[in-house]
Structure formats: C-alpha cells, structure tokens
Amino acid sequence: MPQKLWLPNRRLIEVYNYYRLLLSLSLAIAVTELISTDIVGGRSPELYQTTSYIYLFCALVLTAVLMVLRKVYIWQIITAISIDITFLTILMYASGGIQSGLGNLVIIAVACGNIITTGRFGILLAAIATIATLYMEFYLQLQHSASASGYVRAGLQGLMYFGTSLLIQNITKRIDESESLAKKRAKEIINLEQLNKMIIQRMRTGIIVCSENGTIHLVNEAAKELMPAGDPSSQTFYSSEQLPPLIHQYLSDWRLGLKHQFATYTSLGGHSEVRCSFARLTSHSNEILIFLEDASKLKREAQQLKLASLGRLTASIAHEIRNPLGAISHAAQLLQESEGLDKADLKLSNIIQSHCLRVNRIIENVLQLSRRKVEASDTINLSSWLPVLSQTIKEENKDCEITLTIHQDITAQFVASQLEQVVSNLVNNGLRYSKQNTNKSTIELATDIDKHSGLPYLDVIDDGPGITEAEPHKVFEPFYTTDSTSGTGLGLFISRELCELNQANLEYIKHPNKGSQFRITFVHPEKII
Structure with a gap:
C-alpha cells in the first residue's frame, strides 16, 4: 500500500x-x-x-x-x-x-x-x-x-x-x-493548564486574579461563595468584571500600605467570617492574587486552645468544688429526713438540694466541654436522620409535637453524636419555652440549602415568647439564661462550641410569626474536615 x-x-x-x-x-x-x-x-x-x-x-x-x-x-x-x-x-x-x-x-x-x-x-x-x-x-x-x-x-x-x-x-x-x-x-502545557484550572476551581480557598485597578482575570467557584455580605455587586459577581467595592477598598489600602495584609469580613449570607489576603503574582507583576479563606480553621485552633485551658482549669477545681458540694447535698438530704422539721425549714432544705444539683450539672457540662476532642466527621443524610431523632425525642416527651419540613435531600458533615447533642438541646429548650407560652410542647425542624452560599442548614423553630432585641447577642454567652429555676446557661454555649468544632455555625434568627429560630449552617458537603 x-x-x-x-x-x-x-x-x-x-x-x-x-x-x-x-x-x-x-x-x-x-x-x-x-x-x-x-x-x-x-x-x-x-x-x-x-x-x-x-x-x-x-x-x-x-x-x-x-x-x-x-x-x-x-x-x-x-x-x-x-x-x-x-x-x-x-x-x-x-x-x-x-x-x-x-x-x-x-x-x-x-x-x-x-x-x-x-x-x-x-x-x-x-x-x-x-x-x-x-x-x-x-x-x-x-x-x-x-x-x-x-x-x-x-x-x-x-x-x-x-x-x-x-x-x-x-x-x-x-x-x-x-x-x-x-x-x-505545547500539549503538556495545555494539559498542565487544564489541571491547574481544575485544581483552582475545586479548591475551597477562594482565588481571584486581578489587575491593580480591580479588573478580574480569573476567579474560582469558592471565591464566588465567599463574597462580602450586604454588597449588591456580590449578587451579580458571577458576571461582573470588577471586584466588589469592599474587597476593592481592601486592595487599595493594601497597595498603599495603610492596613495589614489580612482583612476580614462576613461572607455572603452572613454564615462565616472570611479572611482576605493579597500577594503579587511575581515581584514585578501588575497582577495581584487575592486569597479568600474561611476563618473556621483558625477558629477551630483557637477553640482547641480554649478547651485545653478550660480543661486544665476545671480539672484542677472540680474535685475541690465537688467535695464540699457533696457534703452540703448529703447534709440537706439528712435534714429532709428529720421528723421534727417544720415546713419552712423543709422548703429551705429543698432549695439547698436543688441548687446543689444545679451546681453539679454546671460542673458536668464544663467538664464535658473541656474533654471534647476533635473527631472525624460523619456524612449525615438529614432527610433520614431527623425522623429517627424526632422519634427518640417523642418517646422521651410523650406530649410533644415535632413538625419536619425537609425540602431537599440534605447532607451534612458533622460528628453524629455531637449533632444529636446539639439538636436535642435546641429541641428540648424549644419544647420547654413553647409549653410555657402556649401550653403546648411544639417544635418545627426545617432543612434546606442557602441560595446565596450554597451551604446546607437546619432550622429549629419554637412557639415560645421569643427573644427580645437586647438578648440575641447574649444567649450564647456562658451562664446566661432566661430560666433561672432550671437552666444553667451553658446549653446554647456548648451547642455553639460543638458547631464551631465541626466548622458549622449556630445563630439566632428572628422569626416573623413564631418564637425563636436557631439555625445550624453546616460546612460544604464536599469539604474535607
């Protein structure tokens, strides 16, 4: 041929x-x-x-x-x-x-x-x-x-x-x-370029390449999810060729040397704090690299240091507190068994006993928080996980009503036992306040995907009296409680700490028609914790 x-x-x-x-x-x-x-x-x-x-x-x-x-x-x-x-x-x-x-x-x-x-x-x-x-x-x-x-x-x-x-x-x-x-x-360069683009697009760190005047040359998907909250241009960032005003201002300040290299802001949707850093592509280049990083990793490291310090503190004083506390509780029990005790003294002894139990619960909660370790997260399908948890809670609270609203097949990255503790605590609080307000123990659990950030979330909504405008920033503080008779003020604090330990976010949202609404915003399902 x-x-x-x-x-x-x-x-x-x-x-x-x-x-x-x-x-x-x-x-x-x-x-x-x-x-x-x-x-x-x-x-x-x-x-x-x-x-x-x-x-x-x-x-x-x-x-x-x-x-x-x-x-x-x-x-x-x-x-x-x-x-x-x-x-x-x-x-x-x-x-x-x-x-x-x-x-x-x-x-x-x-x-x-x-x-x-x-x-x-x-x-x-x-x-x-x-x-x-x-x-x-x-x-x-x-x-x-x-x-x-x-x-x-x-x-x-x-x-x-x-x-x-x-x-x-x-x-x-x-x-x-x-x-x-x-x-x-040339083929190797093309393949390498495609590989680099794929890696950049799949990175959870936001990458933006722009000129000194803010004209965007390259942006990955993670950067689009980490745009500043409350910025109108962030809504149209997918088709925009210019940096959002807030990041552009940070860039101008960085070029002038007016501020530190790192700047922070709240991301689109208000779910996470973003750290913004700048670097030139080369020493003589006019192109600038902008890195947008979720500060949850730094928060988690700070959380570990905080828990370690708290653990050392509580381990050193728990034994000293429990010994006299046990003696007081035992004395109160003996006093209650006395036959010649009048009603006034019996009431006082009951007060002593209840507060001893309360102090003991506080010690148990603090010890539990201090012993918390970072564990490998589980992939939890909330669509099948929530009905099982709801059934368990109903068995513990016979007269409660739990409404489930599951819009999509939601997947969350969270340690299963820790998520159960957080949701159970929020649900039990909601049931208690709903009963106080309406005489009915009702709660609603709703899941969906945030349309701005693309992150899954779980809402716990009750029919209680709600929280006043001055209280939302206080409810997550340790030992703060609106129920001084039975609350320790550590439930929401521990729940938020557990969420941060799993790179999630727990926040209070004012509900227009019902009582309190607490939202757990989970980390991106594809992110490796």
Whole structure:
C-alpha cells in the first residue's frame, strides 16, 4: 500500500505547485521576443521552445490534479518531481549543457522533493537527477563531440544532488523533531493548564486574579461563595468584571500600605467570617492574587486552645468544688429526713438540694466541654436522620409535637453524636419555652440549602415568647439564661462550641410569626474536615 503524506506536507505540495507553475511560465517566456538571450536555448532553440511550452502545459495539469486530490501519495509526488527533473534536463541540454546554469534549477527540484518526502524517496530523486544529467552529457558528447571534461562536471553535479538531498533530509529531520517536541511540550502545557484550572476551581480557598485597578482575570467557584455580605455587586459577581467595592477598598489600602495584609469580613449570607489576603503574582507583576479563606480553621485552633485551658482549669477545681458540694447535698438530704422539721425549714432544705444539683450539672457540662476532642466527621443524610431523632425525642416527651419540613435531600458533615447533642438541646429548650407560652410542647425542624452560599442548614423553630432585641447577642454567652429555676446557661454555649468544632455555625434568627429560630449552617458537603 502506498505511503500517505502527513497533513502538514499538503501545504508544502501546494507551495511547490505554485513554484513549478511560475518556473515553467518564466522558462516559456524566456524564448519569446520579449526576452531575447543566448543563455537559454542557445544550442537548440526549437527544442527549448517546444519543451518549455510542453512543460508549462504539464505544470498546469499537475497543479490542477494535485490540488483536486484529497489524498496525495508518495509515488504521485515522486512522479511529479521526476517530470520536473526530466523537462529541466532537456532544457539544460537545449541551452548547452551544465555550463548553462540550468542545473541549479534541478538542484532546487531535488531539494524541494526531499523537503516534501523523506528517507529513501529523497535519495531516489537525487539518483534520478544524477542519471538524467549523466545521460544528457553522454548524448551531448555523441551529438556535438563536446569536451570530455563535461563528464567530470556532470559527476560533480550528481554529487551536488546527493549532497543537497542528504543535507535537506538532515535539516528536515531536525525541524520535524523540533516541531514534534514543540507540539509535545505545547500539549503538556495545555494539559498542565487544564489541571491547574481544575485544581483552582475545586479548591475551597477562594482565588481571584486581578489587575491593580480591580479588573478580574480569573476567579474560582469558592471565591464566588465567599463574597462580602450586604454588597449588591456580590449578587451579580458571577458576571461582573470588577471586584466588589469592599474587597476593592481592601486592595487599595493594601497597595498603599495603610492596613495589614489580612482583612476580614462576613461572607455572603452572613454564615462565616472570611479572611482576605493579597500577594503579587511575581515581584514585578501588575497582577495581584487575592486569597479568600474561611476563618473556621483558625477558629477551630483557637477553640482547641480554649478547651485545653478550660480543661486544665476545671480539672484542677472540680474535685475541690465537688467535695464540699457533696457534703452540703448529703447534709440537706439528712435534714429532709428529720421528723421534727417544720415546713419552712423543709422548703429551705429543698432549695439547698436543688441548687446543689444545679451546681453539679454546671460542673458536668464544663467538664464535658473541656474533654471534647476533635473527631472525624460523619456524612449525615438529614432527610433520614431527623425522623429517627424526632422519634427518640417523642418517646422521651410523650406530649410533644415535632413538625419536619425537609425540602431537599440534605447532607451534612458533622460528628453524629455531637449533632444529636446539639439538636436535642435546641429541641428540648424549644419544647420547654413553647409549653410555657402556649401550653403546648411544639417544635418545627426545617432543612434546606442557602441560595446565596450554597451551604446546607437546619432550622429549629419554637412557639415560645421569643427573644427580645437586647438578648440575641447574649444567649450564647456562658451562664446566661432566661430560666433561672432550671437552666444553667451553658446549653446554647456548648451547642455553639460543638458547631464551631465541626466548622458549622449556630445563630439566632428572628422569626416573623413564631418564637425563636436557631439555625445550624453546616460546612460544604464536599469539604474535607
């Protein structure tokens, strides 16, 4: 089966066809009255004229045929160039032989053939040209008794053909190798660029590349989720070409050296605190890299330090507090068993006993919080997990009513036991306050995806009296409670600490129609904690 040419050589074939056409036209015009010269056709003008016209006609035919063909084979190229060599050799004979200088045109034909073809096919063209030249010189000797030195010139001309062939092949080989290497490198660069883009897009750290005036060149999905809250441009950031005003202001301050490199703000939706840092792409570059990082990791590290300090403190004083507390509680129990105790003293002893139990619960809660360790998070499907928890709570509170509103198949990253403790605490608080306000223990659990941040959340809504405007910032403080008779003021504090330990956020939201609404906003389901 004939060897096919590679696609890049198709362009070379077209270029050579145009060269052949221009050359044959020039050689045909050279014997007209417009250009009269003894260099061409000096020995046999009639033969030169006839051959040049036939060569022009063949050039037209070859150009048309090779341009029409979809697939061009090696043998077609060798045939076409062999025709060129044949006609040029005849024209060289008609002009007086090698000394006419037309042999240089044969060298060009051999060189072009070696550029288009490869290997042994190029050597074949050199051999055809050498044989044609030697035969032309031999025929010239027979017909005109030319000098015998013509054979030497013909031999040297043949060596030039072979030398040109080898030289062109070597150059072409190096060019092809360089081109192949360049294509390979270009492909590797493209693959690397695609890999970098994929990595950047999948990073949970927000990346923005912009110019010094705030024009955005690149932004990943995480950065779109960490835009500033309350910024109107953040809503249309997906199609915007400029930084949001707040980040642009931070960038201007950083460039002027007015502020520290790190700046913080609340993210879109108000679910997390974002740390914004800046760096130049290179030391002399005008492009600036902006990193938007969720500060939950730093919070978690601070949380661990806080828990460690709290653990050391509570471990050192718990034993000292529990000993006298146990003695007081025991004395109160003995006092209650006294037969001669009047009602006033019995009431006092009950107060002592209840407050001893309350202090003991406070110690237990603080010890529990201080012993908390970071555990591997679980992937929890809230759609199936919440009904099971609700059933458990209903078994503990026979008269309670729990309404579930599950909008989507929500998945959360959280330690299962810790999430159960947080939700149970919020539900029990809600049931207690709902009963105080409406005489019914009712609660609503709702899950959904935040449309701005794309993060899953769980709402716990009760029918209690709600929280006054002055209290929302206090409810998460330790030992703060609105129920001084049974509350310790540590339930919401511990719940928030557990949420932060799992990179989640617990916040109070004012409900327009009901009592209190507490929202747990979970970390992104695909983020590895």
